[in-house]
Amino acid sequence: MNLAGRPARVSVWALGLLPLLALLWDFALDGLGPEPVERITHHTGKWALRMLLLCLAVTPLRRGLGWRTLQPHRRTLGLLAFTYASLHFATYLVFDLDFRFGELAEDVQKRPYITVGFATLALLALLAVTSTRGWMRRLGRRWTKLHRGVYLAAVGAPVHFAWSVKADLAEPLVYASVAGVLLALRLRPLTHRIGRSDANYATLPRSTKTGIGNPSGTKGETTEVW
């Protein structure tokens, strides 16, 4: 079975949208509890964060364990993170702000956790828009640099979460720790040590590097980053 092909990609999308389906199911059955808006906000926010962390786990898993078939799913997971983050924001805009855009501007300026959350969402939007092959071609090597921005999102999202809670930091700290580990795995010395199984990756035929890597066709240097 081809775990990197189109059916597999569609399956990842389908699986990734299950949490949304669960939310809609609860909504239909009046099962969202006493405060549905808070429930939707937390649910979409946490799934955005989980998808982002799964997305960031792809490259270390490939490098460390040689799971190459995961690679094409990285983009899907990134887009799922953006999807949930957008729903998270939409919930806030519709039910908390009632479309008062003036207050949105005020919140973004005045409230640091919203500033961070909004900036993270904007960044994910930029990465989602430029995640297509067309944009990879157009941006060439700059695409790689731009998409390193996902590291910033991996910092921003847990900070936004932690900053929003009243006193109990336990849950946000779990996410922050996972993000921290995933980011630490990118540090150069660690990358070199665990990167052995990846040594030949850059020289593999292009067809196996589905979707990502070396878009500008430059040789010798891997454009494989996150």
Add this chain to the structure above:
Amino acid sequence: MLIRKASDIRSGEITEPELYLRRRDFIRSAALGAGSAAVSAPILTACFADEQAGAETPPRARAVRALGDVRPAPPEYRLDERPTSYEDATTYNNFYELGTDKGDPARNAHKLRTEPWSVVVEGEVGKPGRIALEDLIAAHALEERVYRMRCVEAWSMVIPWVGIPLGDVLRRVEPTSKARFVAFETLLDPEQLPGQRRAILDWPYQEGLRLDEAMHPLSILAVGMYGRTLPGQNGAPLRLVVPWKYGFKGIKSIVRIRLQSRQPDTSWNQSAPREYGFYANVNPEVDHPRWSQARERRIGEWRKRPSLPFNGYADQVAGLYRGMDLRKSF
């Protein structure tokens, strides 16, 4: 989902207790086509809804029972708004001693043993001592009060409390001339209140009022809600209700009341002094540093509504703060 503004709701439409107590059961059975049976369910059934609702209902304290001889709320203390459903008011709670998730307190409430219960009254009083809860209550007539409850997190409920005026209780223990503040303390027992095993706040929870606030007729010590004894998650068996202040002032499961001359330390104020003041009067003009207090979401509604100065009790209590800068004394 039908959303209506409070102004659209006439008092005649306010749901009878037997219906709001069983709202979700009603919705569920209506969906199953058994609606008529639920509508005609007698009050007695409603009182034992916990047992009847089956596995889907979160576990609640078994100790909850109907309260007799409750004087109905006088008009000035009866808010003309639709009370929050009993289910929502008992499954969406902030009581960190029983867990920080809103659903945790209802899940863990069975660990809290409320009988026997006594309260230590001490400090600047003529009659200090330990008073059994029954004796504390027996000296007063139980009254219903239908109040708004506004949480500092910008959500709100309408709750029919049952309790006794705090002022009457304090007068009985004869405050001395030095008494200017009242300090309250929650039970400290990590076995019964497992949330206390983690140092989220500096346990035991402490709250306090200025003596004139405590003597105000709106301030009560609640022992029940919706005509029944308080469930654990709502602060059984004895909690403070000060309706013009943010909900965190309403300290739960009280074991100690101390009258004193200096302003008492209060838990949230000590935890984050920039965010939570001693007074904590509901004030839409003064934002929490991290969020706006201008609007609130009434539980059961999707859109937010404007918050009111002193939670709508300005006529009765604004005078207590004459001459004070409420931006500084937030």
